[in-house]
Amino acid sequence: MSSSTTAKLLGCDYWLVVSTPHASTTAEDIGAHVDEHIGWLLSLEETGSLLMSGPLVDGPEVRAGCGMTVLRAVDAAEARALAEQDPFVRAGLRSFDLFLWRINEGSVGITASLGTGTFRWH
Template identity: 60%
Template sequence: MNSMPPVTGHDTPDLSRLLGRDYWMVISTPADGTTAEDITALAPAHIAWLLGLEERHLVFLSGPLVSGPGVGPGSGITVFRASDEAEATAIASADPFVTAGLRTFVVHRWRLNEGSVSMRLSLGRGTYEWL
């Protein structure tokens, strides 16, 4: 069992250690009239597009929004590695959901400072666990 030290709020963080790496967060919103059936029909093309971007190391994180204010079929967030806003916008504009008129998007410059990623990979068993 993992034991975490209590968060006291009294520790002074070393701000020089923050990652400070910039990415481009694309927040996608369904266009008026988009249905779950529309999204399901085009999902294979959308996923193939994302996997192609992933192979080119352009996608950092991506996934649908499944609850919250204004969430509907086609809502999602993708974080791109791009040189600037114009490149991020061009990448997002090629999304099959966007080209089909099923969703719109806005691009935000996002600075990653804190967080944690853990993964366990077993070479002998050919398994992985996302923690």
């Protein structure tokens, strides 16, 4: 790849949190803490620390409590401190792995219609 091609890449760094439930964690355990978990995520969104988050719903070894979160943080220590506050982690239901993720390619499209109150993410 030429330097002129790589110069066009986005090159934004984020922290990818891959969460895995412990073997003993049940769907009922997750359900008991999901409201608190969502509240925690919304608070991260309000402060600008959350780019996106959601559960993994299919794939190898996916089950209740698997998820991914993309954080904005200045360094690994800050990202880890944020991820450790996840109510699922604090309740001992899951652990996480932390990765520095550099986003270079891709596209995002959002359509919001103010007149009809509709939203589309594509």
